[in-house]
């Protein structure tokens with residue numbers, strides 16, 4: 001069962017207008033919320049980021065934070081599987097004609113569509129994954145979790161064709177992020193990550209990694225990272241709600257460090273998994 005504009009429906013019964021601005025222009029924003037044992041992970045943070053994305057595109061938020069949380073919980077409760085990936089999007093709705101400026105008096109489209117959560121396999125965790133790189137040809141508001149995902153589609157397809165899991169992006173010689181993940185770099189025992197500015201998505205997992213590094217006394221710097229530095233790293237990690245913390249062991253066919261999952265990736269992943277367990281036991285205290 002999914003949720004669409006106030007109704008819980010079977011996916012085959014859910015219909016969106018062909019004139020929906022999400023469909024015509026990608027005029028909307030989205031979230032992906034991982035759910036473990038029916039506990040949404042960092043739900044308040046996802047709802048907060050959704051609100052920020054909506055504000056950035058001047059789309060009035062149709063729900064309060066409390067209402068969003070209730071809706072997400074209601075969707076989770078209606079599924080017959082425990083670990084879920086809850087996709088949520090809000091578009092500017094559908095007007096009677098295709099015109100670029102905002103339409104007047106149009107209700108936004110709200111879709112909440114869950115799927116079984118697919119996290120990295122044991123093999124991917126143990127061996128790491130491979131990545132390619134590409135120039136970051138996206139726009140200059142990558143902090144908005146926008147529905148315009150054509151760059152992501154093209155870059156992930158290129159990665160897939162190369163037998164890789166992710167595509168790292170560089171803009172003007174600096175690391176930005178992965179096509180659908182944030183990227184952490186480790187050199188000489190120090191973790192580094194680019195700052196949360198308009199060039200990257202402010203990841204929920206990114207924030208948690210920063211918190212865990214602080215809590216466990218692991219040195220971490222938030223700063224710009226050059227392409228040369230990225231290629232010379234001892235370890236590279238990709239982080240996202242669905243990939244969690246995943247080591248990249250090969251970039252553009254070259255080994256990253258020793259070409260295997262590094263010690264800091266293992267440590268951070270252990271802290272992450274421990275935190276996750278605590279959330280599942282502790283309910284809302286995440």
Ligand code: PDD
Pocket residue numbers: 032177178179180181182200201202203204205206239240241242
């Ligand atoms: N993507 N950067 C980009 C461009 C992303 O699309 C994502 C997540 C992230 C990581 O954000 P978080 O830790 O909050 O998931 C960074 C989601 C998973 C997606 O589009 O499916």
